[in-house]
Amino acid sequence: MSENRIRYECEMIQDLLPLYQDNVCSSSSKKIVEEHVTDCENCRKMLQLLRSTAYEEVLEKEKNAVLDTHVKKEKRRSMTIGLTMAGILMIPVIVCLICNLAIGHALDWFFIVLASLLLVASITVLPLLVYEKRALWTILGFMGSLILLLLVCCIYCKGNWFLLAAVPTILGLSIVFMPYIIYQVYLPKALKNKKGLLVMIWDTLWLYAVIFVCGLYSTHTDYWRVSLQITTFSILLPWAIFLCIRYVPVHPMTRAGLVTMVTGVFVSVVNEITNGIVDGNIHIRMLDADFSRWDTIEVVNGNVMLIILLSALGIGICFISIGVVLSKRKRAKSL
Numbered sequence: 609m610s611e612n613r614i615r616y617e618c619e620m621i622q623d624l625l626p627l628y629q630d631n632v633c634s635s636s637s638k639k640i641v642e643e644h645v646t647d648c649e650n651c652r653k654m655l656q657l658l659r660s661t662a663y664e665e666v667l668e669k670e671k672n673a674v675l676d677t678h679v680k681k682e683k684r685r686s687m688t689i690g691l692t693m694a695g696i697l698m699i700p701v702i703v704c705l706i707c708n709l710a711i712g713h714a715l716d717w718f719f720i721v722l723a724s725l726l727l728v729a730s731i732t733v734l735p736l737l738v739y740e741k742r743a744l745w746t747i748l749g750f751m752g753s754l755i756l757l758l759l760v761c762c763i764y765c766k767g768n769w770f771l772l773a774a775v776p777t778i779l780g781l782s783i784v785f786m787p788y789i790i791y792q793v794y795l796p797k798a799l800k801n802k803k804g805l806l807v808m809i810w811d812t813l814w815l816y817a818v819i820f821v822c823g824l825y826s827t828h829t830d831y832w833r834v835s836l837q838i839t840t841f842s843i844l845l846p847w848a849i850f851l852c853i854r855y856v857p858v859h860p861m862t863r864a865g866l867v868t869m870v871t872g873v874f875v876s877v878v879n880e881i882t883n884g885i886v887d888g889n890i891h892i893r894m895l896d897a898d899f900s901r902w903d904t905i906e907v908v909n910g911n912v913m914l915i916i917l918l919s920a921l922g923i924g925i926c927f928i929s930i931g932v933v934l935s936k937r938k939r940a941k942s943l
């Protein structure tokens with residue numbers, strides 16, 4: 609009977625505990641709770657637990673509030689600095705606007721100043737004004753304003769070289785920044801794990817665009833055949849290395865071996881093949897190799913090329929053997 613009574617009282621007290629903790633119960637309830645917890649260990653522990661979790665919650669809330677104000681403060685500060693810098697950059701813009709109008713009675717070189725200062729703003733003001741994907745927007749802003757500057761300069765000097773400057777610039781910037789950009793932009797699900805492939809295709813297309821644009825300006829009769837053949841042959845190596853590293857399902861050591869061998873073969877014949885494409889006569893220097901003679905330049909060249917090829921093949925075979933052994937060991941372990 610008495611045990612039942614205690615359990616009944618404990619349940620009642622435990623219902624009251626949250627109210628007691630928040631200090632919203634009547635003074636009589638408060639007194640009952642206090643009296644009960646001095647005698648009942650179980651309920652006392654419950655109250656302590658309630659206190660500590662309440663304390664943690666308060667701490668968490670305070671921490672978040674502090675971080676929040678800090679972030680807001682930082683954002684406001686960088687916004688102020690950004691706008692100040694934009695204001696400073698506006699001074700030369702306005703001065704040049706007035707000068708150009710006063711001296712030339714028209715706006716021409718003013719646009720060059722404007723585009724140059726936009727380029728400056730893209731790497732100074734822009735990062736301070738955006739909060740999400742800051743690096744991505746800075747890179748895109750920089751690329752855009754650089755191309756704009758080229759366009760404005762080309763128009764100002766009535767040149768026809770804009771594409772000749774812009775397309776190789778985009779190729780160069782793409783090679784440097786595309787591997788980073790691809791991770792920052794939204795990609796549909798089907799393309800998410802094909803980032804490397806996308807970068808390779810993008811860079812290859814821009815490389816051909818460069819060849820195409822140069823062709824528009826070239827007067828050489830054999831330009832298209834020579835340039836397209838040499839370009840296509842040259843990008844075989846980066847594509848072979850990429851496909852090997854990304855898609856050949858073997859041990860990384862084996863892949864390293866394959867890449868070394870492919871590179872060795874490519875390097876040992878690249879000069880002859882590109883020269884051959886130009887003058888229509890492919891002569892493989894390695895065929896002149898003779899290790900018992902080092903007298904003529906042809907034989908020395910042939911010997912050196914053969915040594916390069918043999919070393920690459922040897923190192924490659926070593927890597928491949930190590931890879932095969934390691935993957936066999938791994939498989940044995942997993943079994």
Ligand SMILES: [Zn+2]
Pocket residue numbers: 617618621644648649650651
């Ligand atoms: Zn109790």
